[in-house]
């Protein structure tokens with residue numbers, strides 16, 4: 014200390030002054046920790062002797078806080094002292110002078126109370142700081158928190174505070190600073206060990222400086238011990254084991270122990286090093302380490318010593334230098350080094366852990382010697398305590414696949430790898446085990462832990478799964494065509510996730526080429542360019558509507574230039590992941606397509622043949638009609654010229670034959686019309702009763718000829734004007750009655766018409782034609798309604814006919830919404846019947862549609878006949894002159910137009926269609942354009958187109974050649990009457 018005074022240039026005079034001062038004086042270094050290097054007698058007596066740390070920092074003073082005030086308040090042992098302060102003079106001195114020290118009797122000042130609390134620091138953590146950086150922490154603070162000074166000083170205080178407490182802390186801080194008022198707060202602060210300590214702290218501020226005193230908020234003693242342990246272990250040991258703590262205060266020669274140390278050493282918590290009560294071994298040991306450490310300097314001053322505290326109980330003490338309230342102390346740790354019991358206990362614990370582990374395990378040496386087989390392993394390998402194998406090789410007999418159990422402990426290269434073994438158990442079952450091993454090095458010896466997992470079940474499951482998969486794969490490969498799975502990812506990427514082998518077969522591709530096909534773009538490139546749009550559009554539609562996709566298209570086969578027809582079909586499914594998946598197949602339909610093509614060709618050929626047939630029929634009927642026309646006309650004329658009975662007979666026979674031919678030709682034409690869908694049903698008024706009478710009358714001759722009775726049974730309500738196609742109804746009944754007469758000999762043909770019901774504007778009629786002729790066998794009853802069908806081919810020879818009548822009848826009725834039915838028994842006769850619904854005409858004038866109406870037409874008409882054929886013209890002329898008509902004949906259409914233009918008046922024009930120079934159509938168009946006169950078409954051409962053209966050209970009527978005289982007469986009277994009534 015003396016040298017200190019000299020070093021600092023304090024001369025003896027000055028020394029004397031302060032020494033003899035009646036007030037307290039002391040001097041302190043001007044550098045951290047501001048060691049008090051001199052105090053006068055009064056100071057030492059009053060204060061200095063009680064100080065544990067002889068420095069300002071130890072007193073909890075921050076020099077910076079009072080250099081501006083030049084006054085110091087110093088609380089010591091519950092008393093407060095005031096000193097005047099002289100600061101070091103630049104370059105002249107390097108110490109602080111504190112003088113005029115006196116005790117304050119002060120009672121009132123709150124700052125004094127604060128100061129007392131502040132400086133009663135021995136059991137408190139004290140910190141001083143500037144702004145928010147710590148500039149000083151007392152020894153207890155450092156020790157409690159576990160920091161060395163350089164680790165905590167000039168560190169931001171906020172950074173040490175528990176994140177959860179920071180907000181509250183900074184709010185209190187800001188408020189305290191603003192009001193310049195001390196505040197108290199509890200918060201948690203981080204220790205060196207990383208744990209948080211709870212502190213109850215008070216802060217006060219002087220300008221930018223802060224002062225804090227803090228106490229741990231009553232940590233449990235045990236907790237405290239643990240924390241210390243943590244801290245100390247952190248600094249001094251790496252082994253984790255229970256540790257005790259001790260501290261030695263040189264001043265008192267006492268060692269304080271924590272409970273653990275006391276227990277371990279078997280002493281009280283306080284040991285007097287000098288006392289004989291303290292066991293010698295403890296005294297010597299502690300003395301030794303304390304001495305060693307005391308002799309050392311610097312922060313690494315440490316020493317340790319092991320000794321036997323009693324039998325089998327070795328402890329180790331560690332010692333280090335430390336500071337407590339500014340006073341040097343020695344502190345340290347105590348470990349239990351022997352730990353025999355504990356180890357024993359631990360051993361048995363770990364052993365039972367190993368033994369009872371849920372996994373089968375061996376502990377072996379690297380030689381293969383077995384140390385432990387745990388319970389699970391004993392079960393697995395079926396061994397018991399009495400027959401425990403001692404070496405891995407003892408398991409050889411059970412292991413199959415010629416493997417040695419010693420392999421189990423061979424190192425495996427790959428990380429985390431398992432090896433597998435199979436062995437036979439006592440029941441002769443084969444088991445599969447997954448084995449892992451791990452080398453454990455302990456006290457330079459190698460041990461290997463082996464674990465076994467019985468995966469027999471898993472393996473067999475996997476196997477059956479594999480078999481299932483194989484089965485499915487087989488199935489996919491064997492089905493004709495190919496199966497695929499196509500995936501559309503959320504990102505819009507499309508690809509085939511699966512393509513079966515069959516795809517290759519369908520497309521004629523090698524398996525390598527199929528792999529390439531997984532890219533949808535490449536797959537699409539194989540589609541025929543003409544089919545591509547359709548494939549794309551249908552796929553998109555399927556995806557959008559989530560509907561099954563199907564498409565026929567051509568794809569390139571292995572051979573680059575060839576395309577082949579395939580059919581693709583798939584069902585889309587949207588997965589939860591947002592992906593779309595299509596499961597589908599691709600089938601080779603080239604054969605089917607070939608057949609389709611052939612069928613198309615065949616249909617085309619058939620249609621063509623049909624067309625030819627139709628054309629042929631038209632042509633034939635045309636060709637037949639011209640001569641028939643001539644025959645019929647000639648016969649008619651001859652009959653008018655009073656022939657002899659014999660001639661008359663012959664003429665009638667000819668007439669009959671011609672009539673038959675006409676019927677046949679008409680049938681053919683009707684059939685053709687119906688086939689072409691060109692038959693139209695008329696909707697004109699006629700009197701039902703009159704029509705039926707007329708039909709029967711028309712067939713009376715025929716009945717007489719076939720020696721049959723023809724009866725008509727009419728319901729009385731049938732004198733009714735209905736709307737319908739009178740020609741077609743006549744045709745149907747004619748057909749049925751003619752057939753009945755034809756297939757009946759000397760029998761009765763009964764025609765019956767009944768009214769089923771009558772509503773306001775509709776009647777439902779029942780028609781029946783029954784005979785007692787040859788009848789029809791059941792097996793023929795359906796067939797006879799088919800085209801060209803007769804019961805026996807010979808019938809056409811015997812009875813004549815074409816087999817078309819009934820088929821036309823059925824079709825006509827079908828068009829009229831009715832159905833013909835038949836009841837017949839062979840040898841007994843047949844009954845054909847049907848029902849018809851007809852509209853009742855509003856105008857029930859009974860004269861409508863009957864011959865009676867034409868009575869007003871003059872019997873002296875003047876006709877213009879345009880006909881190029883001489884025979885036809887002759888016949889036609891003869892017919893019309895019979896009715897008292899007169900006519901002018903022209904040779905073609907042109908002449909007809911000229912005749913009309915000549916000024917000659919005509920009542921009606923009879924116009925042939927096919928004529929040279931100008932045909933009937935052209936001529937009629939011209940005539941109709943200029944004159945108001947009825948024109949009737951006469952043609953043998955039965956072609957449908959011609960019929961249609963006739964309608965379009967404005968003809969008023971139409972009569973087919975060969976001319977039926979009666980029909981012609983009726984048509985003439987009809988059209989003339991229409992024109993007269995118009996005029």
Ligand code: ADP
Pocket residue numbers: 752753756784786787788789797802803804805808813814815816817818819820842843
């Ligand atoms: P066809 O011109 O041959 O008469 P249909 O179609 O009118 O043609 O009749 C077909 C066949 O039905 C006839 O050939 C005949 O075998 C049989 N058939 C039709 N009507 C009768 C009937 N009333 N009695 C017995 N057989 C009939």
